[in-house]
Amino acid sequence: MERVLLVLHTEPDGALGKAALESISVARALALEVAAGEWAIGIVGARAIEAGHSVGNCGATRWLAVSGREFGQSRYATDVLAVEAIWRAVNPTLVLAPGTSRWRRAIPGAAFRMGAAIDTHASEVKVLDGQVVLRRWYYRQRIEAIQSRTHRPWCILTEPGTVEPFVASGASVTVESLEVSAPPEVLRTTVEGIQAPPADEQTIRPDAELLFVAGAGWTKKQADGKVHVEEAAQLILEFLRLTKCSLGSSKSLVDMASEGQAVLPFLTHLHQVGQTGSTPRHPKGLATCCHGEEPHVVGWRFIRERRAINLDPNCGWAQGKADVLYVADAFEVMRELNRLLKEKEEATG
Amino acid sequence: MNVAYHIVTCAGIVPDPLQTLEPSMGPDGPGLRNELMLPAVLDPWAAHALYEAAHLAKQHPGSKVWLVSLSPRAKLQQVMMSVAQKAAFELVPIDGPASGFTDSVAVGEALAEAIRSIPGLERERLLIFGGWESASRGAGSTLQVVGELLGIQDQFFGVDILEVSPDGGFRIWERVEGGCHQISRCEGPPVVIGWATGTLPEPPNQPQIGMANMRQIMPALQRAQAVSLGRRGLVYHEVDVPRQQRQTRIVRNATPLEIAREIVEWIRG
Ligand SMILES: Cc1cc2nc3c(=O)[nH]c(=O)nc-3n(C[C@H](O)[C@H](O)[C@H](O)COP(=O)(O)OP(=O)(O)OC[C@H]3O[C@@H](n4cnc5c(N)ncnc54)[C@H](O)[C@@H]3O)c2cc1C
Numbered sequence: 001m002e003r004v005l006l007v008l009h010t011e012p013d014g015a016l017g018k019a020a021l022e023s024i025s026v027a028r029a030l031a032l033e034v035a036a037g038e039w040a041i042g043i044v045g046a047r048a049i050e051a052g053h054s055v056g057n058c059g060a061t062r063w064l065a066v067s068g069r070e071f072g073q074s075r076y077a078t079d080v081l082a083v084e085a086i087w088r089a090v091n092p093t094l095v096l097a098p099g100t101s102r103w104r105r106a107i108p109g110a111a112f113r114m115g116a117a118i119d120t121h122a123s124e125v126k127v128l129d130g131q132v133v134l135r136r137w138y139y140r141q142r143i144e145a146i147q148s149r150t151h152r153p154w155c156i157l158t159e160p161g162t163v164e165p166f167v168a169s170g171a172s173v174t175v176e177s178l179e180v181s182a183p184p185e186v187l188r189t190t191v192e193g194i195q196a197p198p199a200d201e202q203t204i205r206p207d208a209e210l211l212f213v214a215g216a217g218w219t220k221k222q223a224d225g226k227v228h229v230e231e232a233a234q235l236i237l238e239f240l241r242l243t244k245c246s247l248g249s250s251k252s253l254v255d256m257a258s259e260g261q262a263v264l265p266f267l268t269h270l271h272q273v274g275q276t277g278s279t280p281r282h283p284k285g286l287a288t289c290c291h292g293e294e295p296h297v298v299g300w301r302f303i304r305e306r307r308a309i310n311l312d313p314n315c316g317w318a319q320g321k322a323d324v325l326y327v328a329d330a331f332e333v334m335r336e337l338n339r340l341l342k343e344k345e346e347a348t349g
Numbered sequence: 350m351n352v353a354y355h356i357v358t359c360a361g362i363v364p365d366p367l368q369t370l371e372p373s374m375g376p377d378g379p380g381l382r383n384e385l386m387l388p389a390v391l392d393p394w395a396a397h398a399l400y401e402a403a404h405l406a407k408q409h410p411g412s413k414v415w416l417v418s419l420s421p422r423a424k425l426q427q428v429m430m431s432v433a434q435k436a437a438f439e440l441v442p443i444d445g446p447a448s449g450f451t452d453s454v455a456v457g458e459a460l461a462e463a464i465r466s467i468p469g470l471e472r473e474r475l476l477i478f479g480g481w482e483s484a485s486r487g488a489g490s491t492l493q494v495v496g497e498l499l500g501i502q503d504q505f506f507g508v509d510i511l512e513v514s515p516d517g518g519f520r521i522w523e524r525v526e527g528g529c530h531q532i533s534r535c536e537g538p539p540v541v542i543g544w545a546t547g548t549l550p551e552p553p554n555q556p557q558i559g560m561a562n563m564r565q566i567m568p569a570l571q572r573a574q575a576v577s578l579g580r581r582g583l584v585y586h587e588v589d590v591p592r593q594q595r596q597t598r599i600v601r602n603a604t605p606l607e608i609a610r611e612i613v614e615w616i617r618g
Pocket of ligand 1: 215216217218220222249250251252253272273274275276277278288289290291292293294295296299309310311312315328329330366367390393
């Protein structure tokens with residue numbers, strides 16, 4: 001039988017985030033099958049005990065917390081200390097954790113200190129023929145594997161957005177508070193804060209239904225022999241405003257900025273989707289003026305419904321990479337699209 | 350305050366992203382079909398780390414850059430032909446698999462061992478660079494092992510900007526959720542930095558630098574020690590290229606208004 005531990009951290013507002021709630025769903029299901037429903041939950045944060053009560057109905061059989069101001073910050077050295085303390089207290093064989101940016105940084109270090117094997121980006125964790133297996137991607141979403149480990153302890157970071165979050169409700173539970181002191185050598189780093197793009201440039205919206213991808217075509221010479229970057233920017237921003245979708249880009253388009261060419265000012269490398277960019281999760285994606293080359297399209301692995309607008313009927317999207325390809329001028333289509341959406345907006349007030 | 354840094358960049362090699370990959374099962378687990386025939390490139394995020402390292406070294410006279418790479422020796426030599434022209438560095442090769450199907454902890458241990466063997470590295474100048482994830486395994490759990498083994502507790506991942514303050518401290522921008530950055534201050538070296546894209550374009554080829562680099566690279570490759578990596582009980586049950594082919598409906602000759610209507614239906618539906 002496995003001994004299962006789930007480690008979570010609080011968000012800056014003190015609550016547990018969506019990825020944490022998703023990983024609770026994974027831990028509950030797994031513990032039922034491999035640990036007779038017994039599992040421990042450990043929480044790290046400035047006020048970790050309160051966060052524990054907030055998911056008091058989750059069914060864990062043991063609760064631990066490392067609290068304190070030092071542990072409220074997302075910092076490798078203190079996070080590893082905190083996780084290590086929880087780990088030692090529970091002595092688990094199987095450790096689960098959500099793959100947030102904070103845990104992706106710290107958990108591998110903690111796992112190494114505990115002599116564990118580690119796998120990250122698990123898009124599914126389940127029991128197959130009595131053993132725990134996980135599914136993950138290799139080579140930037142080009143190859144998929146199902147794998148397991150005979151080594152224990154084994155630590156698995158689950159990929160956010162792959163299961164439904166647990167529906168939490170508060171309940172009073174007994175939380176063991178672990179005393180962890182943070183010596184000066186783990187406090188050489190201090191977190192200043194989060195830098196968000198200016199409000200009107202906050203265009204990466206992980207929870208949006210739709211991903212809108214802009215490709216380099218938006219800044220290229222059009223049929224009249226001229227570039228129309230300003231209109232492109234205005235059409236894209238208007239569409240983003242009307243649909244609240246998330247904005248992505250091809251590599252070529254974001255690279256142009258560093259090469260001093262005409263660019264869309266609101267795009268950065270953070271928007272880049274693909275092999276060397278991100279692999280966002282949205283139910284739908286619309287690509288415009290983007291050729292749909294393989295290194296770009298691997299970033300669409302988790303976009304279920306895909307459509308593209310491109311002048312070229314032989315572009316990559318036509319080769320089985322999109323469900324629908326509209327062979328058309330994206331400028332013309334987007335003008336009409338925005339007009340229709342605006343009419344709807346006005347009609348609904 | 351000028352600090353001359355010792356910047357060790359860890360970078361693997363990966364098949365050129367434009368290649369179609371096919372897995373194959375061998376006696377030692379999965380690999381890629383014709384792996385040694387596939388054209389390879391320096392792992393992209395690690396390549397950014399190398400460009401950032403070279404840039405930082407230039408700004409801080411007396412600094413030096415090493416490139417530590419665990420890859421099949423012959424393949425690495427091919428990749429070095431172009432990479433050596435991009436930045437001045439000293440290569441520390443380890444002869445072993447570049448496969449994504451290896452265990453990240455074992456790779457981290459091999460890298461740390463190679464770094465320990467570099468003569469003259471000074472801890473108070475030491476920056477360990479690399480990509481925050483590889484384009485092969487994509488684990489994001491290798492550099493932490495290197496840092497742990499070298500006793501470095503200040504580690505940063507998904508880094509786009511590293512600023513050196515006048516007092517010698519660092520201000521570091523790490524990618525976090527929702528297109529934001531977390532900004533941290535660190536007192537200074539030693540640190541581990543897993544780079545994302547950074548801010549620098551790929552440097553142009555500089556044949557002079559390439560020639561100077563190759564004088565060190567060729568003998569280093571010849572001396573490269575072979576390693577075999579432990580697996581930590583890793584078992585692969587299935588390794589597959591998922592069916593990606595969709596039945597694309599190609600819409601020609603529709604007016605922009607017709608297309609717009611269809612898209613509105615779709616995004617509202
Ligand atoms: C190591 C490596 C890593 C890479 N990683 C990535 C990555 O992470 N992400 C990524 O995106 N790419 C990546 N690439 C680059 C990739 O191979 C392509 O070069 C890139 O995706 C092309 O971008 P694009 O489609 O926007 O531009 P282009 O190839 O220039 O295509 C522009 C498209 O716009 C269309 N167009 C022009 N005007 C209009 C109009 N008015 N209406 C409709 N369509 C129009 C054209 O028909 C064309 O198809 C990588 C490449 C390498 C070698």
